[in-house]
Amino acid sequence: MRVRVVGAGLLGASLGLALTSEGHDVSLDDTSPLALSLAAGLGAGTRATATEGEEIDLVVVATPPDVTADVVCAELDRCPGAVITDVASVKSHVIDTVLASGQPGLERFVGAHPMAGKERSGAPNADGDLFRGRPFVVVPTEHSSRTATERVTNLAVEVGAMPIIMSAAEHDDAVAAVSHLPQVVSSLLAARLQDVPEGALDLSGQGLRDTTRIAKSDPMLWATILAANAPRVRAHLAPLQRSLQAAISYLDTCATSHYPPAAVAGLAALIEAGSAGVARIPGKHGGAQRAYAEIVVYVPDRPGELARLFADVGEAGVNIEDVRLEHAAAAAVGLATISVDPAAGDRLTDYLSEREWSVVQR
Amino acid sequence: MRVRVVGAGLLGASLGLALTSEGHDVSLDDTSPLALSLAAGLGAGTRATATEGEEIDLVVVATPPDVTADVVCAELDRCPGAVITDVASVKSHVIDTVLASGQPGLERFVGAHPMAGKERSGAPNADGDLFRGRPFVVVPTEHSSRTATERVTNLAVEVGAMPIIMSAAEHDDAVAAVSHLPQVVSSLLAARLQDVPEGALDLSGQGLRDTTRIAKSDPMLWATILAANAPRVRAHLAPLQRSLQAAISYLDTCATSHYPPAAVAGLAALIEAGSAGVARIPGKHGGAQRAYAEIVVYVPDRPGELARLFADVGEAGVNIEDVRLEHAAAAAVGLATISVDPAAGDRLTDYLSEREWSVVQR
Numbered sequence: 049m050r051v052r053v054v055g056a057g058l059l060g061a062s063l064g065l066a067l068t069s070e071g072h073d074v075s076l077d078d079t080s081p082l083a084l085s086l087a088a089g090l091g092a093g094t095r096a097t098a099t100e101g102e103e104i105d106l107v108v109v110a111t112p113p114d115v116t117a118d119v120v121c122a123e124l125d126r127c128p129g130a131v132i133t134d135v136a137s138v139k140s141h142v143i144d145t146v147l148a149s150g151q152p153g154l155e156r157f158v159g160a161h162p163m164a165g166k167e168r169s170g171a172p173n174a175d176g177d178l179f180r181g182r183p184f185v186v187v188p189t190e191h192s193s194r195t196a197t198e199r200v201t202n203l204a205v206e207v208g209a210m211p212i213i214m215s216a217a218e219h220d221d222a223v224a225a226v227s228h229l230p231q232v233v234s235s236l237l238a239a240r241l242q243d244v245p246e247g248a249l250d251l252s253g254q255g256l257r258d259t260t261r262i263a264k265s266d267p268m269l270w271a272t273i274l275a276a277n278a279p280r281v282r283a284h285l286a287p288l289q290r291s292l293q294a295a296i297s298y299l300d301t302c303a304t305s306h307y308p309p310a311a312v313a314g315l316a317a318l319i320e321a322g323s324a325g326v327a328r329i330p331g332k333h334g335g336a337q338r339a340y341a342e343i344v345v346y347v348p349d350r351p352g353e354l355a356r357l358f359a360d361v362g363e364a365g366v367n368i369e370d371v372r373l374e375h376a377a378a379a380a381v382g383l384a385t386i387s388v389d390p391a392a393g394d395r396l397t398d399y400l401s402e403r404e405w406s407v408v409q410r
Numbered sequence: 411m412r413v414r415v416v417g418a419g420l421l422g423a424s425l426g427l428a429l430t431s432e433g434h435d436v437s438l439d440d441t442s443p444l445a446l447s448l449a450a451g452l453g454a455g456t457r458a459t460a461t462e463g464e465e466i467d468l469v470v471v472a473t474p475p476d477v478t479a480d481v482v483c484a485e486l487d488r489c490p491g492a493v494i495t496d497v498a499s500v501k502s503h504v505i506d507t508v509l510a511s512g513q514p515g516l517e518r519f520v521g522a523h524p525m526a527g528k529e530r531s532g533a534p535n536a537d538g539d540l541f542r543g544r545p546f547v548v549v550p551t552e553h554s555s556r557t558a559t560e561r562v563t564n565l566a567v568e569v570g571a572m573p574i575i576m577s578a579a580e581h582d583d584a585v586a587a588v589s590h591l592p593q594v595v596s597s598l599l600a601a602r603l604q605d606v607p608e609g610a611l612d613l614s615g616q617g618l619r620d621t622t623r624i625a626k627s628d629p630m631l632w633a634t635i636l637a638a639n640a641p642r643v644r645a646h647l648a649p650l651q652r653s654l655q656a657a658i659s660y661l662d663t664c665a666t667s668h669y670p671p672a673a674v675a676g677l678a679a680l681i682e683a684g685s686a687g688v689a690r691i692p693g694k695h696g697g698a699q700r701a702y703a704e705i706v707v708y709v710p711d712r713p714g715e716l717a718r719l720f721a722d723v724g725e726a727g728v729n730i731e732d733v734r735l736e737h738a739a740a741a742a743v744g745l746a747t748i749s750v751d752p753a754a755g756d757r758l759t760d761y762l763s764e765r766e767w768s769v770v771q772r
Contacts, residue, residue, distance in 0.1 A: 114669055163613060175770040177708045177745075183613050212612070222610030230599060230621045235684030236653050237595045240587070240646055242687045248584030250574065251525060251545050252691050255624040259592045260691065262617040263684035271678035278664035284602055285658050291598050292654065296647050302640035307476055316633035322597030322625035325604045329614050329622065346539045354733070355724025362717025371716070373733050383539075408537040 051203075052077065052096060052104045052127065054119055056087035059135050059162065060110030061174035064092030066207040069176050075100055086171040101126040106199055108160075109134035113272050117145035124153040131196040133160045133203065137223065138276035139187045139216040147189060158200040159187035161219060162209055169266055177208070184209030185219050224280035231262055231270060232281065233288070238263030291318060340369050341393025343386045346406040347373075357384060357405065364399040366392045413565075414439065414458060414466045414489065416481055418449035421497050421524065422472030423536035426454030428569040431538050437462055448533040463488040468561055471496035475634050479507035486515040493558040495522045495565065499585065500638035501549045501578040509551060520562040521549035523581060524571055531628060539570070546571030549578050586642035593624060593632060594643065595650070600625030653680060702731050703755025705748045708768040709735075719746060719767065726761040728754045 049072045053060045056078040064074045064087060074093030078084040088095055104127040109119045113136040120142070123132045136142045139159045146157055163185065164178045184204035188197045197213070204211035214222070238260040241249070274281055295318055301311035347353050354373075361368060370387035388396055397409045411434045415422045418440040426436045426449060436455030440446040450457055466489040471481045475498040482504065485494045498504045501521045508519055525547065526540045546566035550559045559575070566573035576584070600622040603611070636643055657680055663673035709715050716735075723730060732749035750758055759771045 163615060175706065177706075177768055177770065180708060181744075185613070214609075218609070221607075222613045225602070225606040225610050226614045226618050229602060230618050232657055232680075233595060233599045234617075234621050235681050236650055236657065237592060238685070238687035239653060239680065239683035240591060240650060240687060241690050242683060243649075244587040244690070245583075246690075247576075247580070248587050249690055249692055251547070251584045252588045253525060255596075256588050256592050257691060258620040258623050259596050260684070260688045261620050263681075263688045265681055265685065267678040267681040267685065270681045271674045272669070274661065274677050275664040275669055275674050278661040282658060282661040282665065285654060285661070287605075288598055288602060289651070289654055289658065291601060292647060292651055295594055295598065296644060296651065299636065299640040299644040299647070302637040303644065307634070307637055312633045312637050315636050316629040318594075318601065319597050319625075319627055319629040319632045321601035321604060322622070323600070323627065323629065325600035325602060326622045326625040328603050328606070328608075328611055329619060330611055344537065344539075346542060354730040355720050355728075358717050358720025359724055362721055366717075368716045371733060371735055382543075406539055408539065 049073070049105045050100075050103050051075070051093075052100065052107045052123075052130070053093060053110060054078070054107065054123065055110035055112075056080075056083045056092070056171050057110060057112075058169045058171070058173050058178075059164065060108065061087035061090060061092040061171040062164070062176060062178040063108055063110065063135075063162075063207060065090065065174055065176035066179060067203075068093055070206050072206070075104075083171050087174065090171065090174055092171070092174060102129065104130040106130055106203065107132045108203070109136075112269075113138065113142070113276055117142045117149075120146050120157060121149050121151060124151060124156060128153070130156065131199040132157045133200045135160055135162055136276075137161055137227075137273055139185075139219050141276040143187065143189050143216050147191065154189070154191040155193040156196050157189060158192045158196045159189065159216065160200055160204070161185040161187065161223075162204070162207070169269065179204075180208035182209050184211050186211050186213045187216050187219055188213065189216070220277055220280050224277055224284060228274060228277055228281045229284045229288075231265065232274065232285065234260055234263045235265070235270075291321075294318065340387035341390045341396075341409060343388065343393065343396055343400070344408050345384045345386065345400060347382045347384050349382055354382075354384065357400075360400060360403050360405070361386065361396065364396050366396045366399075411435070411467045412462075412465050413437070413455075414462065414469045414485075414492070415455060415472060416440070416469065416485065417472035417474075418442075418445045418454065418533050419472060419474075420531045420533065420535050420540075421526065422470065423449040423452060423454040423533040424526070424538060424540040425470055425472065425497075425524075425569060427452065427536055427538035428541060429565075430455060432568050434568070437466075445533050449536065452533065452536055454533070454536060464491065466492040468492055468565065469494045470565070471498075474631075475500065475504070475638055479504045479511075482508050482519060483511050483513060486513060486518060490515070492518065493561040494519045495562045497522055497524055498638075499523055499589075499635055501547075501581050503638040505549065505551050505578050509553065516551070516553040517555040518558050519551060520554045520558045521551065521578065522562055522565070523547040523549065523585070524566070524569070531631065541566075542570035544571050546573050547581050548573050548575045549581055550575065551578070582639055582642050586639055586646060590636060590639055590643045591646045591650075593627065594636065594647065596622055596625045597627070597632075653683075656680065702749035703752045703758075703771060705750065705755065705758055705762070706770050707746045707748065707762060709744045709746050711744055716744075716746065719762075722762060722765050722767070723748065723758065726758050728758045728761075 075096040076093040077096035107123045116136045163183045298311040298314040372385040400407045437458040438455040439458035469485045478498040525545045563573045660673040660676040734747040762769045
């Protein structure tokens, strides 16, 4: 397959690396000569030539989202035999603009959204494994041909991702809930920390770190994403605002009286609703959330201690399903919480205790 | 030291275990005979006797927070030679009530808040290492004697925690910001997931999991904590509500026009403020956030693979500073992000590559 990638940032260069390693012929284009030479230097593909349009089978548009629709239209002209796809993380906005152009060849356009991590950006962070095992949403339009949809689905498979076909509306509703809403909430929460005295932050625990991790994000990229999906994100913020108002009212009542039952019950109902919501998130591998035995191990912060722990777990012949490290504030120790099959919990606890690890099973 | 622990839940039983293992003489009391026998059976102490009051050096009140103040007052009477402390997670509420009683012996009362994880509760989850390396806030009142404050500070040290002396107001302001506010926000966010279609949740990634992890919490315990610290939590929710309203206004503007510059800039400023806030959270061991080299390794989900990886890291002689596992939705693979000293990053990347790990350094 001859693939042309337009935009040599994190996603474009990573796609180039993945496709090159699968034996495809990848050419790269970018308005920035520097980004282009970085991506080419990493082995993500060769530089595009002025005359390559006729030979291309698939074009992937991986530009910033505000120019995606225009670039898709230009590529439909430039590469008359190619299927065109794009990787913008909001689909309706791009697809509506492309279809409104009314230009010939719209049957060759299929949208896509490879859901890969974006904490880092740019070609230097490119990674051919970026898409492996991740959802890769394929979004055909009302004009897309079956061949075009199949070619984009194959792209997902070639880079190791899991193709999921959705309409633009379904996709944009889904990411508003599971990606854009948490980003806004985490950013607003983290912004509050700007006014907190330094001494107070010394009491920060894992809960604060987890809830604010994604707040460390690229402001312009996220502003563009939120703007493109504005009505759907807003639809989630309205009920959030109502429940926040309810919390404030309950707290106001609590401030005037000693544990007023109705207000305490109201606060408990808000926490309970959160527990019910979090229980709906699918567990590992998309299956239902599964109960694991949790083994908590006290790990001195010395070179090699964590490696020694995992080596011991390996020797015990137990598969680690998950691991979480928690650092104690202001002390040279950490707690490792290891999740394992419940049937193996007792055995691993005994095994580690015998090797003098300080360990407790939860 | 003869220590009496009133309330044999997670905190009381864990304190009993930690103090017993340090050679102290611990007696346990609880209104629930079942909780008492569970905690005693774990080795957290012996059952309290009716006549022990005279002999006790230190009483730790570890009851539910709504009865803490009453129990502290009763213990001041019962144990005339003892220092009394409590572990309620909001201090002003308890201390104001105790001082208002005006009873004799108030110089023997000092508040405390051992900041240990509370995702699980009850004596069965007790753990003598629960406090190790954690902040243990000691809160003297205006009446507390120096001896009493020293005895509670020593308690913190005996259980392996890091004593931090604060006033009740300082403490309650701090936990409102770093603990209570994130709990409310995470719960309100997770509650929104109740209305999301199941297919949408298939696109859930690590960001959603992290931001909602603490939403899985005990509703009555948290309602009581929030009610006790109501004015201070409310003081954070008011500006949060204003910034949420600003986000909604920007999104409304974006819905009516194509990337309106002022609204996009407003959204970018909200994300930027979040980045600035999160940058203030102290890093590992209470120090400034430190840059580590991050090595991302693709780990097949087979028994022993993660253990094999950590064994290889151990053989490379590199100390792991942090580790994060990310599971791909709907696929049998995971990504391990290992943070190491920047000076060791290249060496570890090469070492793991030679052992045929699929690895990229960020």
